[in-house]
Amino acid sequence: MALVYSYIRFSTKMQMDGDSLRRQYQGAANFIDRGKHTLADLTLRDMGVSAFRGKNKHKGSLSVFLKAVKEGKVPKGSILLVENLDRLSREGINEAYRLFSDILSAGIKIVTLMPIERVYDKDSLTNIATVLEPLITFHLAHEESLKKRERLKSHWDERRNQINNKPLSKRRPSWIDWDDEKGFVLNKDKAKAIQYIFQRCIDGIGQKQILTEVADKFDPMGTSGAWTGSFVSKVLTDPTTFGQLQLHEVTKDGDRVPTGNPIDNYYPAAIDEGTYQRARLASKRRFNFKPGRQTEFVNLLSGLVFNARDKSVMHIQTSRAYKSKTGKKKEIPHTQRRLVSYASLRKMQDACKKSFLVDHVERYALTTLQSVKVSDLKPDNKTVEIEKAKAELETIEARLDELAQALTDVSNPLPQIIEAMNELQKKQKKLKEALHENIYTEPVSDLLTQVGKNSIFADDNDKRKKLRGIIHQLVERVDLLLWEINPRRVGCYIQVTLKNGGIHTAILTTTNNLPYVTDINIATAKKTPLNKLVKDIEKWRKKFE
Structure with a gap:
């Protein structure tokens, strides 16, 4: 036994x-x-x-x-x-x-x-x-x-050669139906759900919230019988949404890798490719925000604001404050949000401990965007790069066509051809993403025209998320130099650097009713109560001139 x-x-x-x-x-x-x-x-x-x-x-x-x-x-x-x-x-x-x-x-x-x-x-x-x-x-x-492998491969190769005349199989995404006479048919009701997912992603909404919204608005699709986070995530990275099919093969190591050129218009499209690429870029921007602990408040300048003294990124610190109501002794509680140096929060040596109101910094940063035009996002110095990228993309696509033709010749070394095609396809994908990122297509003007209205976005997180996505495409960084005017008042020298090369500077204070001091002139600033800090301002500003 x-x-x-x-x-x-x-x-x-x-x-x-x-x-x-x-x-x-x-x-x-x-x-x-x-x-x-x-x-x-x-x-x-x-x-x-x-x-x-x-x-x-x-x-x-x-x-x-x-x-x-x-x-x-x-x-x-x-x-x-x-x-x-x-x-x-x-x-x-x-x-x-x-x-x-x-x-x-x-x-x-x-x-x-x-x-x-x-x-x-x-x-x-x-x-x-x-x-x-x-x-x-x-x-x-x-x-x-x-x-068995060779017979199966020969069978599928023959079917791939006939792909323009006949689909490889009835296999399809869940938003596409099959008709015995017409073949693949777009299910319009289900396609609306796909379109909604992409639009909300472009609007700057995260996948968790998209899942909640789409579950409320649309019937589930797919084999699980329910909306899931993995389904939403897969949809946002699936080229079949705009009708493209990418064939794959299994390597000797058992890995599934792309093979051949993607086949356009294989499926009926639920969205266009531009929408797909904009959603990919929006997801990429959201990943780069690194917002940390989630709160209800949407930080428009997440990851963009830096303290000029200790060089660290600035985070929002929320506290309960009180303001007096005119004519009454009763004090009304309200939430106060201030930008604080990360070095100060971590109690690091030589950290700048001064803080400044988020609302003032946001308001000025939004004011600087009033001057931005869509054409500013495609500056002359990028035009040559874009044209080079387009030319390189055309060369790669022509080479891919040549390699695809070479696959039909049995005398050619198959592994080397497939390896070369895989490398070219990776470059092709990167170039396409780069071109979509440089050619600005977001509808900026509708939101920017409202920026001048006080607190227009204060209670609308949806609009703030859209605006955050736009700001991160326009603004390179925001630098703050803070100093103490008196124990209850802080001054702020702010510099907003835009991605189109523009630089905007101003002096802000914590008093709401004071106008911005813009177009800073150091000689004039010396005559103000800020004269004891002018040397700091001059030294800091020289770094950006």
């Missing part, structure tokens, strides 16, 4: 519906009953896992068993029971025999039930007659898998 580890594997999930699972399970049960062995608690089931590239031994249940053997958790003399040796491996003689001998060398027996029952142990490795049968089995199994 021995402890038996029964290993069951088949390559495709369709085999689960056939006889493979029942046959392997029943064979193992009969062996255990006949020999009065004990079935181990460790379940070894690789259903739909291929052994052709060793996926079962690297990622499947077999890998768990091999790890247990290596760690000494499988007692010596135990049995690994398989229907046939090709259940263990179809990688070829070298890899398959290495796996076979490693298991036996660890003191574990291997028992096969087909074509006849065989028992292999450590001594089998020194008997050439005993070893010969496993070697032949591994070789034949590998050759059979190779032939």
Whole structure:
């Protein structure tokens, strides 16, 4: 009697519906009953896992068993029971025999039930007659898998050649229906949900909130029967939304990689490619915000404001303050938000401990954007770069077409061609993203025309999120130099640097009703109460001139 580890594997999930699972399970049960062995608690089931590239031994249940053997958790003399040796491996003689001998060398027996029952142990490795049968089995199994692969590849290659006339299969995204006469048909109701997801992403809304909104407004789609965060995330990165299909192939390592050029207009589009790229850029900007702890307040200048004294980024610190109501003794509580140096929050040495009201900084920063035009976002010094990128993109696309044509010639080295195409496609993708980022298409004017109205965005987080996305495309950075005018009043020298090269400066104070001191003239500033800090201002400003 021995402890038996029964290993069951088949390559495709369709085999689960056939006889493979029942046959392997029943064979193992009969062996255990006949020999009065004990079935181990460790379940070894690789259903739909291929052994052709060793996926079962690297990622499947077999890998768990091999790890247990290596760690000494499988007692010596135990049995690994398989229907046939090709259940263990179809990688070829070298890899398959290495796996076979490693298991036996660890003191574990291997028992096969087909074509006849065989028992292999450590001594089998020194008997050439005993070893010969496993070697032949591994070789034949590998050759059979190779032939299957080539037949399958030939079949799909033929279907890909006919892709303009006939779809590869009925497989499609959940917002597309199938009609036996028309083929793929866009489901307009479901497409509205896809369009809504992309528009909200472009508006600067995060995926968590988009999920909540779309679940309230639209019926779920997909196999889960419910809206999920993973579905929303996948939709926002899925080129099938604008009708493009990217074919893939499996490498020798078992990795799924793109192959060939993307096929445009394969599916009916739910959105256009411009919307897709704008959503990708909006997601990228949101990732770069790094907002930290989530609050209801939307910081328009997140990650853009720096303290000129200690050079650290400035964060918002919220506190409860009180203001007197005219004519009454009662004080009304309100929330006060101030920009504080990160170095000060962390109590670092030489940190600037002064803080300044967020509202004042936002208001001035928004004022500087009144002068921004859409044309400012495409400055002359970028035009040449954009044209170069376009030319390079055309060259890459032409080269990809040549390589695709070369694939049809059997005399050409297939692996090298595919590798070259993969590299070119990566460059192609980066160039497209760069072009979309440099060619500004967001509707800025509608929001910027309202910027002058007091607190227009104060209670509207939706508009603030849209505006934040726009600001991060326009503003390079905001620098603040703070000083104490008196114990209850702080002055602020602010410099807003725009991405179009424009620089705006002003002096702000914590008194709401004072106008901005703009177009700073240091000579004039010396006559003001700020004269004791003019040297600091001059020294700091020289860095930007």
